[in-house]
Amino acid sequence: MEKDEIKKTQEMKTDLNLLLECLKYQMDNPSSQKEALVTIYSVCQQNSDASIYFREIGGLMFVKNLAKSSIHSMVKEAALFTLGAIAECNVYCQQTLCTSEFFEDVICFLSKYKSSINLKRMSVYVMLVLVSNNRTGQTLVRETGCVGILLQFFRTALSMSEMDLSNETIYQSYQLWSSVCSALCACVNNPQNDVNQKICSSVFQHANKWLQSCIKPEIIRPICSFICLTVANNTHVQEYFISIGGLAVLSEVLIKLEQDSHGNLPSAKLAVVVTKTLDACIADNPAVGVVLAKYHIVSKLLTLLLHESLDSGEKFSIILTLGHCTEACEENQLHLFNNNGLPLMIQVLTESQNEELNKAATFVLHNCKKITEKLSLNLEEFSSDMKKAQELKELKVRERNIEDFWKKAKEILHRIKQLENKEDEEKIERRELVRNSLPRSLNTPDASKHSRVDSIARGTNAERNGPRKQGQHQNYEPNAAERCNASAGHEPQDLSLSDRANPVSACYKECGPANVLSTTSAPSTASAPRSHSSYKRATCEKSEQAYKCPAPAVRNRKHHLPVTDPLALCSDIISKEASNFQGSDSYKTLNFRCSGCVEVGKTLNSRNFSRLLHSCPFQCDRHKVILEAEDRYKSDLRKSLIFNKKILLTPHKKRRYDSESSTHEERNNFQNNFQKK
Structure with a gap:
């Protein structure tokens, strides 16, 4: 291999020496x-060492002088072309030719009127080679x-x-003009x-x-x-510009080219x-990007980016231009946002493996970050304004x-x-009616006391059930105030004064609005013994509370109690006795009973019935006897308890155990149901 290379090098040197001698001895033969x-050019193109050897043997300077001194245009053109090719292949040859003297010779070739277009073109070509990548040449x-x-x-x-350009003369002029543009580009760029x-x-x-x-x-x-190289970085x-x-x-x-690019x-x-x-x-100077916004260049670039025939380098140029357009211009950023530029950039990042292309897409997305945040804030402000307007309307x-x-x-x-004024008038009328309807035998101090108590109870019952005609049983009809409050969603207030005094009425209120008895059952309550004036004030206060927020009631609903209830039987007996004692007219208006005589449901039992009778200040003779007998029995039990402590009235421990076990079972059932859900 080394021998072959040495042989080729030796042959190359021999050829160049012979060609140089030919140039010297063929001065009268331009062809x-x-x-x-042309042969020297071909040898130098094939072997990079040939240019150096040709310069060493003085061939480069000889060709330079030949181009200047020859009177034949074809020899000048060939000499300049050969010098440009050798300088392009070797930087040392470029530096050798890069002199003021040689540039002046080139000016002569360009400025002479008699110079052909090809000679001028070869002169521009040599100048292009000498200034390319050479600050000294620039x-x-x-x-x-x-x-x-x-x-x-x-x-x-x-x-x-x-x-x-189909015309040969015009085409030669175009080639010269194109070479001039290339030479000017080399004069301003690389280095800048x-x-x-x-x-x-x-x-x-x-x-x-x-x-x-001309497009x-x-x-x-x-x-x-x-233009691109002249304005670059300046x-x-x-x-x-x-x-x-x-x-x-x-x-x-x-814009014109983008319109023609569809299918072209x-x-x-x-x-x-x-x-x-x-x-x-x-x-x-990104601020001048606003000029491009007038022509909607961003949308045109996005359309051009979707062209399938473009390679990665061309797409990189488009995306980089988008980045500079959106760097400092919110209008261009908005155009990018409105033309689905952000999804397109994200698609480039996910699909492309080109690092430079991904960097350019990231640059565009970074520029649009601010406008995206601003748009979101504007949207929030808009939504807040809409919310304020809606709140103002509401x-x-x-x-x-x-x-x-x-x-x-x-x-x-x-x-x-x-209604309050009418209620006061009806109270006075009822008192007078009761007083006049009682027999003379009852006009004793005790009788007057009973009459006063009856009128008070009847007034209390009237306040609870509302005003109604005498001797008639009517269902509860809510007035306008009650209907308004019920529609507004008011809840019933706390128990009134008389309800707190009577536990039976309290039990009825605990059952809820659906279990309120109709007026046919006529449940009445008795208040604690007090003076007539103080009780009247309490009754008036209760009446005001009742009218301010009446308890909800269910219309046309009656609750029938079982006839086998002994309390109901006791109530019937007392009612008959009261009617025989006071007369039929008085019975229609008087509806007063003790707490034990009121018709009750299953809420009372043997344990709380005694407590109920003790809390009632007015007992009938029957219940008073029962209560006294029960008190005597309990007193005897307490005395015996002193001598025998083992006797217990109720099995507290067993009840507590049952309560705890039932509570535990309920808790387990609740957990099981919750897990199933």
């Missing part, structure tokens, strides 16, 4: 010189005035009115040259005219490349080129309802006062 120069091209000549060719090399960028910005207006007049790939690509040049309407022109071109791949590719130029114009409705309630309350209060 032979051209063929020799400086020399500016100092020698080559940049000015290139800018002049940019303006005049190609006519806007003649764009028929701020001074050259400022000089080249003088042709921006002419570039805008090109973009407005063809052959024109748009070179111009967009020139805020002042970007602002100047925007000030002359360059950003608006690019936006219009992008070349238009889509060209739209990506314009997108890169837009991105370069706003990359270092408050107004509530105020109107309160006014209606006040009107109804005034009417009810007026009616209550009327």
Whole structure:
């Protein structure tokens, strides 16, 4: 292998030496010189060491002088092309040619009127190679005035009115103009040259005219490349380009290309080129992105991003442009949000394996984070405003309802006062009626006492059951005040004064509103013995409480007690005795009994019945005898308990055990039911 390489190197050197000798000895034969120069170019392209060897043997300088001194255009063109190719292959050859003298020679080739288009094109090509990736070449091209000549060719090399590239002459002019654009791009970029960028910005207006007049790939690509590299990383040049309407022109071109890109791949590719130029114009100055918002560029870019034929590099350029558009412009962020840009960015992150593409999508999502939060806050404010408006509306409705309630309350209060006045009058009439209906034999002090007690009891019973006609049994009819309170959802108040004094009435109230007895059962209560005036005040207070919040009642419902109940039998006997004693007229109005005589249900038993009789201050003769006999019996038991402590009235321990066991069973049943649910 080494011998083969050595052999090839030796052959290469031999060939170059022979070709150089041919150039020297064929000065009168331009065709032979051209063929020799083309062969030298071919050898240098195949072997990178050939350029170095050709420079070492003086061939590079000889070709340079040949291009300057030859009188044949074809030899000049071939010599310049060979110099450019050798300099492009080897940086040492580039540095050797990069002199002010050589740039002046190139200017001569470009400025001479007699120079052919191909010669000018080869001159531009050599200049392009010398300034590419070479700051020294960029400086020399500016100092020698080559940049000015290139800018002049940019303006005049190609006519806007003649764009028929099928014509050979026009096509050659286009090739020269395209080479000039490439040379200008090399003068301002890689490395970036701020001074050259400022000089080249003088042709921006002419570039805008090109973009407005001709939307063809052959024109748009070179111009967009020139604009993109001239404004890159230079805020002042970007602002100047925007000030002359360059950003608006690019936006219009992008809109047209995006419209043509549907089903047209070349238009889509060209739209990506314009997108890169837009991105370069706003990359270092995101605030100018508001200009793009006027043309809804964000929505166009999102549509372009959905094109299936674009590769990852082109999609990266589009997403990066979206990031710079939304970086400092809330309007563009809103356009992205409204055109479903966020889900599209998330889709790129999840589906793409390209790291650069994912970074660009993350950049866009980060920019839209603020607008998303702001939109959510606005939504909350909007919802809060709606809530406040709804609350205000409900408050107004509530105020109107309160006014209606006040009107109804005034009417009810007026009616209550009327009922109270009527009740007082009926009380007085009932007292007089009872006093007049009693026999004369009862007009003794004791009889007057009984009459007073009867009238008080009858007044109490009347207050509980409401005013009714004498001698008639009526069901309870709630008045307007009671209906209003019942509809408003009021609960019955605490027990009245007479109810607290009578445990039987308390038992009835504990049974709930559904178990309230109708007036046919006529349950009455007796209050503690007191003066007539004090009892009247208590009765009036109870009446006021009853009218303020009456207890709910069930209409047209009667509760029938079993006839076998001994208490009911006792009640019937006492009623007959009272009717025989007082007369039929008095019985219709007098309905007073002791607590033991009241008809009761199954709530009373042998244990609490004695306590009930003790709490009642008025017992009939029958129950008084029973109570005295029970007291004597219990007294004897207590005396015997002193001598025999083993005697217990009730099995407390057994009851406690039963209570505890039942409670335990209930707890277990509740847990089992809860687990099943």
